[in-house]
Amino acid sequence: MxxxxxxxxxxxxxxxxxxxxxxxxxxxxxxxxCARNTVFPAxxxxxxxxxxxxxxxxxxxxxLALEVTGPGQGPITVQTLVAGDVVGFSWLIERNHxxxxxxxxxxxxxxxxxxxxxxxxxxxxDPRLGYELMRRFAGLxxxxxxxxxxxxxxxxxxxxxx
Amino acid sequence: MVMRTPADTTGAxxxxxxxxxxxxWRVANTRRESDDTVTLExxxxxxxxxxxxxxxxxxxxxxxxxxxxxxxxxxxxxxxxHTIREVGAVTRALCAxxxxxxxxxxxxxxxxxxLEKAEGGDLMIVAGGIGLPPLRPAIYQALSRRDHYxxxxxxxGARTPVDLLFTGELAKWRSRFDxxxxxxxxxxxxxxRGNVGVVPDLIARAPFEPGKTTAFMVxxxxxxxxxxxxxxxxxxxxxxxxxxxxxxxxxxxxxxxxCQFGPFLICRDGPVLSYRQLAPWITLREx
Numbered sequence: 001m002x003x004x005x006x007x008x009x010x011x012x013x014x015x016x017x018x019x020x021x022x023x024x025x026x027x028x029x030x031x032x033x034c035a036r037n038t039v040f041p042a043x044x045x046x047x048x049x050x051x052x053x054x055x056x057x058x059x060x061x062x063x064l065a066l067e068v069t070g071p072g073q074g075p076i077t078v079q080t081l082v083a084g085d086v087v088g089f090s091w092l093i094e095r096n097h098x099x100x101x102x103x104x105x106x107x108x109x110x111x112x113x114x115x116x117x118x119x120x121x122x123x124x125x126d127p128r129l130g131y132e133l134m135r136r137f138a139g140l141x142x143x144x145x146x147x148x149x150x151x152x153x154x155x156x157x158x159x160x161x162x
Numbered sequence: 163m164v165m166r167t168p169a170d171t172t173g174a175x176x177x178x179x180x181x182x183x184x185x186x187w188r189v190a191n192t193r194r195e196s197d198d199t200v201t202l203e204x205x206x207x208x209x210x211x212x213x214x215x216x217x218x219x220x221x222x223x224x225x226x227x228x229x230x231x232x233x234x235x236x237x238x239x240x241x242x243x244h245t246i247r248e249v250g251a252v253t254r255a256l257c258a259x260x261x262x263x264x265x266x267x268x269x270x271x272x273x274x275x276x277l278e279k280a281e282g283g284d285l286m287i288v289a290g291g292i293g294l295p296p297l298r299p300a301i302y303q304a305l306s307r308r309d310h311y312x313x314x315x316x317x318x319g320a321r322t323p324v325d326l327l328f329t330g331e332l333a334k335w336r337s338r339f340d341x342x343x344x345x346x347x348x349x350x351x352x353x354x355r356g357n358v359g360v361v362p363d364l365i366a367r368a369p370f371e372p373g374k375t376t377a378f379m380v381x382x383x384x385x386x387x388x389x390x391x392x393x394x395x396x397x398x399x400x401x402x403x404x405x406x407x408x409x410x411x412x413x414x415x416x417x418x419x420x421c422q423f424g425p426f427l428i429c430r431d432g433p434v435l436s437y438r439q440l441a442p443w444i445t446l447r448e449x
Binding site: 065066067074075076077078079080082084106143146147150151153154155156157 | 290291292319320321325348349350351352354355356357358359360362363367381382384385388
């Protein structure tokens with residue numbers, strides 16, 4: 001039997017996502033008003049370094065590579081993100097709201113896109129929502145910071161004997 | 163005064179006959195796994211029994227002796243593998259060994275992976291860098307008794323794609339429906355199609371039931387500490403998390419004290435110890 005992808009209501013997708021677990025239903029409704037479904041084909045860029053970070057994404061399926069390119073070398077992937085992962089905190093935390101990396105689609109991505117400009121306005125109007133989102137995105141930024149520190153430590157270097 | 167507590171992972175007590183050596187073992191074959199890592203296939207003079215997690219002391223004549231984990235299938239006692247990373251004079255000499263050459267071997271020493279504790283539940287195996295070889299015998303043994311476990315999950319991290327070990331075997335394991343394999347590297351170029359990120363981040367993505375999971379882990383100690391925290395966050399109890407500790411083992415017979423780690427001598431009480439045993443000591447700088 002051929003598989004069908006029934007469209008799922010945005011509120012259900014957001015409510016069931018672990019990142020928004022326990023969020024006040026009233027706030028969830030505010031989020032739904034800024035959300036839409038989106039699809040990116042393999043090879044596309046979801047965003048580019050230094051571009052305006054006016055949105056973030058919840059990946060439903062697919063693979064995204066965060067890349068950085070330096071002079072004289074090709075793109076280096078610093079992290080891959082998959083289904084269930086949240087992409088982007090610059091829309092809220094970063095001062096000028098700019099993407100810090102290129103986001104290249106490795107495998108076709110279906111995602112929920114949340115409009116950061118819309119959400120920032122709602123956060124300004126409702127500080128409780130603003131605090132709740134800031135708390136969750138600060139946690140996400142903290143996790144990424146810890147992972148980055150571990151990568152910088154180069155723990156698999158030659159200090160570890162066999 | 164802190165008293166030493168017995169490890170709950172021991173199966174061998176080799177300290178009673180520390181210096182018993184067999185006649186030299188012959189190198190049957192060698193295989194380069196990466197730029198700095200080689201697997202030696204050794205032929206023991208007689209079938210050699212060991213438990214997953216144990217190590218041998220390998221002696222390069224005229225140079226010295228080092229502890230190396232056994233990386234082969236316990237079900238193949240005529241063919242013993244050791245996967246060695248070049249980090250010093252002895253390991254360089256061992257990595258340069260040619261087929262037909264003889265090597266001194268004593269062992270097996272140390273505690274084993276407590277595979278029986280995972281029976282009936284999920285088994286999670288977490289390896290970082292050169293930490294995969296000491297876990298491979300446990301993987302072989304678990305797969306040979308596959309129906310004794312629910313899910314088996316292997317999470318493996320390395321610095322870059324070219325540093326990954328046992329790539330052919332990883333591909334075969336990945337093709338199995340009864341084994342979940344997730345591999346990640348710290349950084350990669352576009353030729354790499356797999357995960358990029360750190361091993362602890364794989365825990366949140368892995369399929370397992372925390373309350374019924376037993377985890378075995380080998381890797382750089384910092385990586386293991388971060389991974390233990392990820393397992394704790396997920397709800398895996400400390401007494402179901404087992405680490406293989408690496409210390410400066412010189413005699414392997416609990417005599418010299420070089421491998422002391424708090425109340426433990428790693429060569430005798432370890433290398434495999436539960437996190438419950440290690441927790442008071444593992445973050446102390448003085449150890």
